[in-house]
Amino acid sequence: MRLLIVLGVLMLVVSLAATGTAQQKLKAGFIYIGPIGDYGWTHAHDQARRIAEKTVAGVETVYVESVPEAQAEPFIDKLVQQGAKVVFTTSFGFMDGTLAAAKRHPEVIFAHASGFKRAPNMATYMADFYQVYYLNGLMAGALTKTGKVGYVGAFPIPEVKRHISAFALGVRAVNPKATVHVRWIFEWFKPAAAKEATAALIAEGVDVLAFTEDSPTVVQEAAKRKLASFSHYSPMQKFAPQHTVSGQLVHWEKIYVDFLSKVQAGTYTAKNLANVDYWWLLAEGAVELGGDFGVPINPAYKSRLQAAKVTTPDLGRLSVYDLVMKRQAQMANPKMGFDPFTGPINDRKGALRVAAGKRMTVGELNTMEWAAPGIVGPWAKEP
Amino acid sequence: MMEYVLDTVIRAVAVGTPLLWAGLGEIYAERAGVVNLGVEGMMILGAFSAFVIAHTTGNPALGLVVAGGVGGTAALLHAFVAVTLRANQYVSGLALAMLGVGLTGVLGRGWEGIPLLATLPEISALTYVSIVVAAGLWFVLYHTRVGIVIRSAGESPAAADALGVNVYLVRYLSVAFGGVLAGVAGGFLSVAYRPSWTEGMTGGAGWIAIAIAIFAGWNPLKAIWGAFLFGALYYLSFRLQTWVPPELLRMMPFAFTILVLAATAGSRRGEGAPEALGLPYVSGQR
Numbered sequence: 001m002r003l004l005i006v007l008g009v010l011m012l013v014v015s016l017a018a019t020g021t022a023q024q025k026l027k028a029g030f031i032y033i034g035p036i037g038d039y040g041w042t043h044a045h046d047q048a049r050r051i052a053e054k055t056v057a058g059v060e061t062v063y064v065e066s067v068p069e070a071q072a073e074p075f076i077d078k079l080v081q082q083g084a085k086v087v088f089t090t091s092f093g094f095m096d097g098t099l100a101a102a103k104r105h106p107e108v109i110f111a112h113a114s115g116f117k118r119a120p121n122m123a124t125y126m127a128d129f130y131q132v133y134y135l136n137g138l139m140a141g142a143l144t145k146t147g148k149v150g151y152v153g154a155f156p157i158p159e160v161k162r163h164i165s166a167f168a169l170g171v172r173a174v175n176p177k178a179t180v181h182v183r184w185i186f187e188w189f190k191p192a193a194a195k196e197a198t199a200a201l202i203a204e205g206v207d208v209l210a211f212t213e214d215s216p217t218v219v220q221e222a223a224k225r226k227l228a229s230f231s232h233y234s235p236m237q238k239f240a241p242q243h244t245v246s247g248q249l250v251h252w253e254k255i256y257v258d259f260l261s262k263v264q265a266g267t268y269t270a271k272n273l274a275n276v277d278y279w280w281l282l283a284e285g286a287v288e289l290g291g292d293f294g295v296p297i298n299p300a301y302k303s304r305l306q307a308a309k310v311t312t313p314d315l316g317r318l319s320v321y322d323l324v325m326k327r328q329a330q331m332a333n334p335k336m337g338f339d340p341f342t343g344p345i346n347d348r349k350g351a352l353r354v355a356a357g358k359r360m361t362v363g364e365l366n367t368m369e370w371a372a373p374g375i376v377g378p379w380a381k382e383p
Numbered sequence: 384m385m386e387y388v389l390d391t392v393i394r395a396v397a398v399g400t401p402l403l404w405a406g407l408g409e410i411y412a413e414r415a416g417v418v419n420l421g422v423e424g425m426m427i428l429g430a431f432s433a434f435v436i437a438h439t440t441g442n443p444a445l446g447l448v449v450a451g452g453v454g455g456t457a458a459l460l461h462a463f464v465a466v467t468l469r470a471n472q473y474v475s476g477l478a479l480a481m482l483g484v485g486l487t488g489v490l491g492r493g494w495e496g497i498p499l500l501a502t503l504p505e506i507s508a509l510t511y512v513s514i515v516v517a518a519g520l521w522f523v524l525y526h527t528r529v530g531i532v533i534r535s536a537g538e539s540p541a542a543a544d545a546l547g548v549n550v551y552l553v554r555y556l557s558v559a560f561g562g563v564l565a566g567v568a569g570g571f572l573s574v575a576y577r578p579s580w581t582e583g584m585t586g587g588a589g590w591i592a593i594a595i596a597i598f599a600g601w602n603p604l605k606a607i608w609g610a611f612l613f614g615a616l617y618y619l620s621f622r623l624q625t626w627v628p629p630e631l632l633r634m635m636p637f638a639f640t641i642l643v644l645a646a647t648a649g650s651r652r653g654e655g656a657p658e659a660l661g662l663p664y665v666s667g668q669r
Contacts, residue, residue: 035488035582035583036492036582037488037491037492037494037495037580037581037582037583038495038581038582038583039495039496039581043495043496183621183624183629184624184629185621186629186630186633189581189583190586191577191581191584191586192398192576192577192586192588192617193586193621195576195577196394196398196617196618196620196621197621199390199394199618199621200618200621200622200624201621203387203390203622204622204625214581215577215579215581215584216496216498216579217577217579220498220577220578220579234496235496238498239498239579376625377624377625378624378625378628378629380629380630
């Protein structure tokens with residue numbers, strides 16, 4: 001009799017366990033550098049996480065926010081302890097911590113955003129804005145009346161420098177005498193600093209602004225003085241519907257859905273990621289031009305951009321509006337008929353940085369420290 | 384040149400107004416003998432409540448009033464712990480700061496990314512009112528009986544108690560008053576200075592306000608120039624980036640404050656901290 005009961009319980013447990021594993025979802029953990037309420041970088045990652053969770057079958061996600069850069073490892077360990085089989089670390093500063101954790105958890109898959117170190121179980125991914133910044137620059141060059149365009153920058157690291165240089169190349173393509181004035185605030189998120197830096201730039205005579213800061217402060221501040229600006233990262237057009245020309249928007253979910261689907265399908269394992277590096281741009285749909293989803297150029301600025309004419313070496317003479325749309329189409333095409341960083345390009349000191357006819361490679365873009373011509377202001381580690 | 388100076392003055396006042404309000408509140412709390420390190424928490428609670436009220440009712444002024452109420456209520460928590468429970472005031476204040484930032488982070492989910500239509504201009508009546516309030520608070524502190532009562536609670540609570548002053552009540556009210564002003568300062572940030580809500584938006588302003596209270600020698604009039612000086616230096620740290628390396632400019636406002644303190648150290652007799660600052664008072668003890 002006792003034997004029957006024991007057998008019965010055993011069968012019950014085994015059957016429950018079996019159904020348990022069959023229904024077990026793939027757990028993906030996300031480590032964020034900032035709060036999801038920042039309406040910038042981390043907010044965008046979190047929105048993408050939610051979309052990925054809904055889109056990819058059999059995936060559940062967990063996240064930890066506001067993790068200081070040096071403390072990625074303890075939090076990664078915690079997520080792995082909770083059963084995460086995939087861990088995404090969403091900041092450049094987490095790079096070394098992620099690599100160390102990847103070595104200690106060889107059965108867990110890691111993916112690190114905006115970095116360049118990889119391992120058999122650690123991939124890298126990035127949705128980069130430089131093409132979109134170039135398009136923004138074309139518009140800024142056309143709209144500036146004082147010839148001075150402003151940029152509020154966060155940290156002088158290659159990513160931000162690349163964006164500012166792409167922006168400046170766009171500005172100069174339309175307005176060869178314009179200058180891009182840069183002010184640094186040394187924080188990714190600091191509304192007060194962004195505000196005062198904007199005021200400082202406006203006091204210098206700037207009348208169009210772009211920025212890298214995780215809040216709509218610059219947009220609001222520029223709009224207060226009736227000046228045009230470009231939204232950054234999240235749809236900020238609603239903060240200044242009449243004064244946001246365009247901007248940069250991101251769709252991290254394109255990468256997350258692709259990555260998680262491949263993990264589910266077994267294409268990505270914890271052994272074959274050493275060469276997996278997502279460098280996704282307009283062509284993959286990972287980034288989008290606009291201050292709001294689906295609005296590449298604010299209709300309020302359409303007529304001004306159509307009235308401004310520019311002569312280009314390959315497309316002839318056309319309005320800036322048409323130029324922006326054409327360049328966007330060229331770059332959205334996977335064959336990439338156009339790239340802003342195509343030589344010959346000199347840096348602002350006159351040294352040749354990109355040879356004639358050549359394009360910058362991903363490695364060069366990821367490590368660029370030089371400044372494009374037209375940029376005015378302090379530039380740390382300028383070669 | 385004149386334009387440069389004028390521009391700097393305007394920015395100094397815009398940046399300095401919330402610092403002044405919060406600093407004045409902290410001066411009163413500390414004059415009564417209670418250190419309240421929770422200014423950051425009270426400010427951000429005020430910022431969030433002001434934003435919510437301004438957004439839902441369309442009345443930014445009402446938002447400021449509610450912000451003051453919220454700040455004052457939060458401060459009462461600290462007052463209870465510091466005055467009645469006689470626990471370590473520094474720890475309690477720090478806990479309040481963290482509580483405020485954390486609570487607003489949780490409550491504020493979903494509130495970011497909403498533009499506020501009902502706003503106040505950043506240089507407005509509130510700025511002029513803050514100068515008048517500072518002058519008024521200085522007058523009260525040094526030339527009225529209420530001021531003497533507050534100061535005595537901070538300098539020598541035992542003597543005040545012997546003369547019939549209810550030290551506990553005075554400390555409670557001063558801390559609450561400090562909280563009200565800090566809440567209004569935070570509300571100013573989210574309704575006038577930068578009309579929107581993002582988690583952690585006070586960005587350390589509360590700590591600066593505490594520093595201003597000390598820098599001003601616990602004198603409301605000196606707090607005016609302390610707050611606006613800091614505002615000017617903060618603005619200049621961006622304006623001057625074309626001539627001075629930005630890394631140096633980053634520390635300029637803080638380094639400058641230390642320099643001024645060091646330079647004026649000799650002439651600061653009689654400006655020391657209230658004697659009983661930070662010490663819990665028990666009726667009947669010396």
